[in-house]
Amino acid sequence: MGDVSTDRLPRLIPRIDEQRCTGCGSCQALCPTQAVQVVEGKAVIVRQEACTYCDVCETFCPEGAIGRPFVIVFASHASAD
Ligand code: SF4
Ligand code: SF4
Secondary structure (H helix, E strand, O other), rough: OOOOHHHHHHOOOEEOOOOOOOOOOOHHHHHOOEEEEEEOOOOEOOOHHHHHOOOHHHHOOOOEEEEOOOOOOOOOOOOOO
C-alpha cells in the first residue's frame, strides 16, 4: 500500500451556509474549543487554528447550515502484492 502524504493539503474548516444559518448560537454554545461564534447574526469560524474538526457543530445545527468538507486523496503508487 502506498504512502499518502497530507502535508500539502489545505487546512480545512467547517463551511457555513449563510442562507440557512439563523444565528441561533447552538454551534457557539456547543463547540468544545470556541472556534465558532455568532457574529452579526451569522456563525463564523473565528479561530481556525482552534477547530479540531470534530462533528459537534455539524451534528447539532438545527438548520443543517454548517458542515465539514472532506478532501478525497487517491494513492497514486499503490503496490499490487
Ligand atoms: S447552529 Fe447552525 S443555525 Fe445555529 S448559529 Fe450555528 S450554523 Fe447557524
Ligand atoms: S468542527 Fe468542532 S471544533 Fe470545529 S467549529 Fe465545529 S464544533 Fe468547533
